[in-house]
Amino acid sequence: MPPKTGVDKEKGPYDRKGTVIVLPEEMGYSSNKVLALGLFFVFCNILLNFDNGALPACLTEVMEDLDFNKLTMGSLGSYVYAGFVVGSFVNGSIFVNYLSYK
Numbered sequence: 001m002p003p004k005t006g007v008d009k010e011k012g013p014y015d016r017k018g019t020v021i022v023l024p025e026e027m028g029y030s031s032n033k034v035l036a037l038g039l040f041f042v043f044c045n046i047l048l049n050f051d052n053g054a055l056p057a058c059l060t061e062v063m064e065d066l067d068f069n070k071l072t073m074g075s076l077g078s079y080v081y082a083g084f085v086v087g088s089f090v091n092g093s094i095f096v097n098y099l100s101y102k
Helices: 031-053 055-066 070-097
Strands: 006-008 012-014
Touching: 055 070
Parallel strands: none
Antiparallel strands: 006 012
């Protein structure tokens, strides 16, 4: 059975796996920067969900207005997932170079 979460007097708070939890303030980050980064990710998720939810509902009108065929519309829809692939490589390199812990 994994250990419960808690606080060790010497090491500080830890999670179920026993990993010590370090708060952003303890790492030298201000809470304003953490909040701004969190809001940025929320904004990006709103844009991605709008792209995957609202636009497919009006594809027939877009196809008629821009005089696109089904192959072109399918290609435009797949560019989102190509962006996810490219973004995964970019984010991976960022996370490797800038560690989230000290």
